[in-house]
Amino acid sequence: MNSENNVVVSYATDADRATFFKKTYSHVAYAILAFMLVESILLRIVPMDWILAMMGGKFVWLFILGLFWLGSTLSDRLVFHPDRDKQYLGLGLYVLLQAIVFLPMIAMAVLYSGSEMIMQAAIITLFMFSGLTAVVFMTKTDFSFLRTAITIGGFVALGVIVVGAIFGFNLGLWFSVGMVVLASASILYQTSQIKDQFSTDQYVGASLQLFASIMLLFWYILRILMSRK
Template sequence: MMTNVLVAHSSDVEKASFYKKTYLHVALSILAFIGVETVLLNVVPTELIAMMFGQKYTWLLIIGVFWLASMLANKWSLSQSKSVQYLGLGFYILLEAAIFLPLIYVAVLQAGVGVIYQAAMLTIAMFAGISAVAFTSKRDFSFLRNIIIIGGFISLGLIVGGAIFGFNLGLWFSVGMVILASATILYQTSKLKDSYTTDQYVGASLQLFASIMLLFWYILRILMSRRS
């Protein structure tokens, strides 16, 4: 049985196996993220966490390193080698845990652990609903690609501008990012079969995991803003 054929050109059995393995790895990635984040919250000094979001240029450096490392992880995820795909996924989980550390710390400090659970449940519910639409709808979501690219550049510019000049992007920016993350999940899910081979389910899970974490980030920020 060929394992380097696009999912779109594979048999129904192979498609089902690919999606099953992909979403299993997404779930395991989320669990791994929770485990790593818990360890970091318990071992990283609070002074270091405060420095991550207390200095604007430090945060810009973190964003820059995260962006470059994300590109490397995504490149690894597209490899035909399973070990390289796992390396990319594991590396990205560690990156996400590090970038989330100050946000989770502040959320727990200001609003309690409950807000984390609420944001997680909302994220999972939205991801499940969007995935259902992508799998059941017969529409072509290719038109979302340009919207996502343009929206991504605009949001990145606003984030960098906010970090440099010290202005608060506010609630509506977070709402817009939730919409952008949702559109990304819808587009990615509908295009998985055209982007990956049947043996690249680890890489496909990394792509979905990244979008889920983006959605979770801004849902959490919205919930925090409502409690502040």
């Protein structure tokens, strides 16, 4: 075991903190690059009929969402396992799950505008994530008070998504805006927790937490852009 395992980031030396944040955000970048690679492969090899079935079949989509939830739970456990190999397995599994869930919407975005709309959503997401991260580090505010609101909002959103999938109604623009707010609050909360509560060896787990919120933010920004077409 590494001697850094029990050192909380907020109590670590400046050098150890810098190393932790460098590793964390590097892993977030690697996860995003891996997502892009896997998504591009899926777009090439998955038949369009299958993608349309994912979009059109409500029970198929509910199955995919259920699989994603189970996989996400497993990934979250793996990334905090003492074994580093299992941590990377958890992060890799989560990237794959995100690529599968994103496949129908990315395919539709490509049909609408090629890569233009996806690039716009990616740039907006990047700027929002950078701004929210800067708020946490520059203001040194403890955003742990957001936890209850994020938890309740997440369960409400999940319920609305499931009901919408079953009965086939459009969740609308304002739901997407609300989810962007929820994802932004999650980034504030998780960045604050990583800065104050994580230990310096938990950079793989920290990167998964941030990657998940970034992908949630990207999803609903892309939905908002697509709703304008």
